[in-house]
Amino acid sequence: MRKEQRDCLVLALPALLVATLGIGLGASTSAPWLLLTALSAFMPPALILRCKRQALRRDANAHLVFTDALINVIPHPIHVKDADSRYLIANRAFCDERGLPHAEIIGRSTQEIAAGAPHSEVSRADDLATLAGERISREQHDTHPRHGGERHRQIVQGACRGMPERGQERTVIVGLDFDISRWSIAREDLQISLQQQRLRHESTQAFVQRVLDLIPHPVYVQDAEGRHVIVNRAMTAEGELPANSAHEDTEDAFVLAGSTVLREAHEHDHAGQRQVRIISKGSCTDAVGQRVIVGTRVDVSALRAVERHLQESLASEVALRERTEAFIQRLIDVIPDPVFIKKAGGVYAMINDAFAKYRNVDKQTFKGFDTSVAPRDPNQQQSTLSEDEQVLAGTDIDKEDHTVRQATGEEVFRKISKRRSVFVDGDPVIVGVEHHITRWKIAERELKAVLEREMAQRLRTERFVQDLIDVIPDPVYVRSASGNIIIVNDAYVARSSNSREALIGRLPSSELSRDEDQQIIAGAEVLKEEHKTKPSTGEEIFRIVCKRRCVNVDGSPVIVGIHHYITEWRLAERELKRFAEEDMLTGIANRRHFTVEARRALELAARHGEDLSVLMFDLDYFKHINDHYGHNVGDEVLREMARRMQTCFRTFDLPGRWGGEEFIALLPRTSALAARQLAERLRTYLADAPVITACGELHVSLSGGGAQFRAGDSLESLIARADAALYRAKHGGRNRVEIDLAEQDSASPALAVAASG
Numbered sequence: 108m109r110k111e112q113r114d115c116l117v118l119a120l121p122a123l124l125v126a127t128l129g130i131g132l133g134a135s136t137s138a139p140w141l142l143l144t145a146l147s148a149f150m151p152p153a154l155i156l157r158c159k160r161q162a163l164r165r166d167a168n169a170h171l172v173f174t175d176a177l178i179n180v181i182p183h184p185i186h187v188k189d190a191d192s193r194y195l196i197a198n199r200a201f202c203d204e205r206g207l208p209h210a211e212i213i214g215r216s217t218q219e220i221a222a223g224a225p226h227s228e229v230s231r232a233d234d235l236a237t238l239a240g241e242r243i244s245r246e247q248h249d250t251h252p253r254h255g256g257e258r259h260r261q262i263v264q265g266a267c268r269g270m271p272e273r274g275q276e277r278t279v280i281v282g283l284d285f286d287i288s289r290w291s292i293a294r295e296d297l298q299i300s301l302q303q304q305r306l307r308h309e310s311t312q313a314f315v316q317r318v319l320d321l322i323p324h325p326v327y328v329q330d331a332e333g334r335h336v337i338v339n340r341a342m343t344a345e346g347e348l349p350a351n352s353a354h355e356d357t358e359d360a361f362v363l364a365g366s367t368v369l370r371e372a373h374e375h376d377h378a379g380q381r382q383v384r385i386i387s388k389g390s391c392t393d394a395v396g397q398r399v400i401v402g403t404r405v406d407v408s409a410l411r412a413v414e415r416h417l418q419e420s421l422a423s424e425v426a427l428r429e430r431t432e433a434f435i436q437r438l439i440d441v442i443p444d445p446v447f448i449k450k451a452g453g454v455y456a457m458i459n460d461a462f463a464k465y466r467n468v469d470k471q472t473f474k475g476f477d478t479s480v481a482p483r484d485p486n487q488q489q490s491t492l493s494e495d496e497q498v499l500a501g502t503d504i505d506k507e508d509h510t511v512r513q514a515t516g517e518e519v520f521r522k523i524s525k526r527r528s529v530f531v532d533g534d535p536v537i538v539g540v541e542h543h544i545t546r547w548k549i550a551e552r553e554l555k556a557v558l559e560r561e562m563a564q565r566l567r568t569e570r571f572v573q574d575l576i577d578v579i580p581d582p583v584y585v586r587s588a589s590g591n592i593i594i595v596n597d598a599y600v601a602r603s604s605n606s607r608e609a610l611i612g613r614l615p616s617s618e619l620s621r622d623e624d625q626q627i628i629a630g631a632e633v634l635k636e637e638h639k640t641k642p643s644t645g646e647e648i649f650r651i652v653c654k655r656r657c658v659n660v661d662g663s664p665v666i667v668g669i670h671h672y673i674t675e676w677r678l679a680e681r682e683l684k685r686f687a688e689e690d691m692l693t694g695i696a697n698r699r700h701f702t703v704e705a706r707r708a709l710e711l712a713a714r715h716g717e718d719l720s721v722l723m724f725d726l727d728y729f730k731h732i733n734d735h736y737g738h739n740v741g742d743e744v745l746r747e748m749a750r751r752m753q754t755c756f757r758t759f760d761l762p763g764r765w766g767g768e769e770f771i772a773l774l775p776r777t778s779a780l781a782a783r784q785l786a787e788r789l790r791t792y793l794a795d796a797p798v799i800t801a802c803g804e805l806h807v808s809l810s811g812g813g814a815q816f817r818a819g820d821s822l823e824s825l826i827a828r829a830d831a832a833l834y835r836a837k838h839g840g841r842n843r844v845e846i847d848l849a850e851q852d853s854a855s856p857a858l859a860v861a862a863s864g
């Protein structure tokens with residue numbers, strides 16, 4: 108017997124033996140045969156056959172011997188006890204187990220055998236229970252009495268009737284003590300393995316449950332009978348599921364057969380709200396090999412609502428875009444110039460009526476890059492495309508285009524502007540406007556011709572004006588409103604130390620002139636005389652300055668000024684005046700000027716009640732000087748007489764030559780006595796200081812007479828009284844002064860004033 112067969116026999120034997128005992132103990136009357144029959148189930152057929160042949164050849168006693176031999180073959184402890192629990196039969200394995208010889212066991216009771224044994228034995232009570240018909244079958248765990256090893260045993264015991272003894276049959280106890288240590292250990296291992304497998308299964312199930320619970324949508328696992336074996340938390344939260352419809356049952360059958368389901372379900376929830384779910388079903392094999400349905404019910408109501416909203420928004424956007432495009436179309440159609448919107452590659456997105464009319468195309472059907480619109484010249488076409496690329500890159504194009512129509516020869520001027528923009532569909536586009544400026548260009552051309560003519564006319568006018576003012580001998584200039592010189596004539600340049608070019612643009616040097624120019628621009632006129640003396644040369648300059656506001660040929664206000672130089676006139680005038688008022692020989696007032704001034708002084712004196720006196724002088728024996736030294740010397744004496752009069756008299760006195768060698772002096776605010784003192788001062792001065800002439804020093808004297816103005820006096824009467832006094836001085840001996848003192852108040856304040864002067 109091979110080891111595997113033996114192990115199999117060892118493992119299967121207890122169960123079969125128990126079964127055999129259960130059957131045999133109640134059914135057979137021949138114990139050996141019964142036992143043999145029971146054991147035959149565990150024995151090889153050859154052994155059974157041999158046993159049967161031996162049994163047939165021997166008698167009944169021999170059966171017991173055979174039984175002993177037979178049970179000794181069995182490696183497990185087997186015994187047979189009588190009703191008193193004494194061993195009748197014990198096989199070799201039993202004896203070895205107890206460590207006792209067969210002889211020491213047979214006939215002894217269980218209690219005797221077990222006394223002192225560490226392991227427990229079947230008790231007497233068990234035997235009695237067995238004898239009463241109760242079958243004992245229990246496992247026992249103890250320690251081997253000899254080698255101390257741990258062991259597990261299966262104790263099986265039952266009652267068996269019919270054992271012959273002295274012609275009677277008695278009931279015996281048949282027991283089996285089967286070592287199941289290996290089997291028990293294997294069983295424990297199996298239990299542990301099963302426990303671990305169960306824990307793993309539970310753990311896996313828990314993990315699967317947790318995973319499914321994380322899914323926010325309902326997920327379930329359903330077996331073939333329609334029972335939900337797993338549902339996730341989201342599914343549980345939905346409450347009780349409605350029963351499947353017939354259609355769903357059919358659907359589930361297909362799913363279990365391998366189909367998959369993915370469909371949308373429209374339902375209403377408990378609150379009556381419309382729900383949209385995505386139902387997904389598939390099948391798989393579960394851990395125990397059963398086909399199950401795995402289903403999900405994803406609520407996409409919110410997504411569908413968003414989708415519906417998006418669709419509505421999209422439709423609205425499309426409508427808005429269409430309305431926008433229509434508005435843009437209407438807008439650009441209003442523009443009288445050709446307008447186009449072009450995409451990359453020369454594709455026209457939109458054109459207006461003016462563009463369609465100018466290019467002779469149908470606006471509604473015209474789309475894309477039309478060769479009839481595109482330039483016919485390939486080079487020009489390429490140039491246009493290149494230009495469009497620049498515009499799309501961000502470069503603005505502003506250019507003028509001039510073409511001549513071949514058919515009519517008509518000139519066309521256009522101002523083309525192109526800009527980059529973004530169309531309503533988001534594409535970058537070129538917005539172009541072709542502004543037709545033919546009329547303006549032709550008008551400009553004509554205007555330019557007119558302007559050139561006008562410019563020529565203006566140049567001629569300016570030339571004429573320049574020539575005109577150059578004829579004027581006086582300096583003439585034209586200043587702008589801001590004061591800059593814009594035109595000067597030759598006379599102005601001639602009087603200036605600067606060139607004409609240096610003068611043009613120059614501003615007035617003085618603030619006064621600038622203010623005056625502003626007044627003239629405002630409308631004032633200036634006509635004035637200026638008198639200047641050049642510091643460098645002392646040259647006197649007289650000029651009449653005339654300024655007036657005029658309008659230039661270009662329409663701007665200007666200041667036209669002319670400097671009329673009258674220096675010669677003023678000097679001649681001054682000379683004439685001198686001739687009219689001065690004595691030509693002596694330079695003092697002549698008789699006419701003296702008379703005019705004297706009359707005015709008499710009027711003032713009479714009006715203000717002031718003193719006024721007149722002195723008259725006559726050189727003594729002057730004829731002798733003339734005669735002796737000549738008239739030139741006489742003239743020298745006369746000039747010296749006049750100089751000394753100017754020396755002796757006050758600044759407000761007026762000395763004059765009355766005629767020949769006669770002199771006169773008008774003394775305002777001077778009394779007669781004061782006049783005497785002045786006359787005496789002159790007389791002594793002349794008498795004491797000889798006159799130096801070409802003929803040497805000459806001693807000259809004078810005679811003087813004076814009179815003070817009185818009420819009612821005329822100039823003639825006053826001079827007459829002075830002259831009378833002079834006459835008295837002449838006749839009184841000459842070189843003396845006589846004053847007309849008749850009725851003169853010597854204590855008058857006027858006299859005191861004259862004396863102090």
Ligand SMILES: Nc1nc2c(ncn2[C@@H]2O[C@H](COP(=O)(O)OP(=O)(O)OP(=O)(O)O)[C@@H](O)[C@H]2O)c(=O)[nH]1
Nearest residue numbers: 726727728729730731733737738739741742767768
């Ligand atoms: N050199 C010169 N002599 C003049 C001028 N005017 C008059 N006489 C002279 O003055 C002289 C005046 O002489 P008279 O009238 O006789 O007076 P007199 O000689 O001064 O004598 P008495 O007056 O009496 O002292 C004349 O001989 C005139 O010719 C003049 O402008 N120059």
